[in-house]
Amino acid sequence: MGISVLAGEQNVIERQAFVDMMEDIRLGKMTVNTSSLPNIFFEALMIDRRYSHIKMPGTSRGLLYVMRPPLFEVEHYSPLQVAAIGSGGRVVEDLQGYRNVIFGMPQGDSFAAVNLLRRVIRGFTERNCIESVGGLLPAFQATAQGIKVLDYQMEIPVGGTRIALAYENGRLIQKNLTTGKEIPLLFPWELDFDRIREDIRFDDLDDAFKKFREE
16 A cells, blocks of 8 residues: 655545535435535535546645555556555445544544544454454554644543553654553564464553453
8 A cells, every 4th residue: 555645736636526425414324414524525515516526735745555465567546545454454435434534634633533543453353353453553644744643541430441552753652651661563574483482462451441441
């Protein structure tokens, strides 16, 4: 999967994509109401039907593309579409119901949308019994200024266990700030399977949620 941003060019979105999203909201296919949508979504519907594409002011043009085996031919995705690859590729079906939140979040206010994205993916892997190495899900945002690492911190519940995914000195580190436990995320070229002799997992977030639900 690849993503690029063309600085100095606005996102251009098909008018029909706005129409389809609003229709999904009307039919109850979205999980949240229209209050999460910026005004441009509604303004787009009032533009003359002769115009099939709409420029999004205040944005940079994003390109999303996927290459799948065995031919690795490039598949291009349009704005307001989502893509996923690998064993969790079917999570796209779940993400469709949250498109108005993920794409409607104001520029510079990505925490809520990314937190929602993480919850949807985590819920999908649990329901479908997809094995993983556990840990916190990293997220990145491609902007006209470069790649932004979306680190975060939370308490489960408020005043309880403090969990963080911190970005320090070019590396993501999983932290349990309550116990002091830390596990850094390794880069692919740092993995040496001949030397791995035991599982080292960071399940602290899942454990915190489980404890909270049982109380």
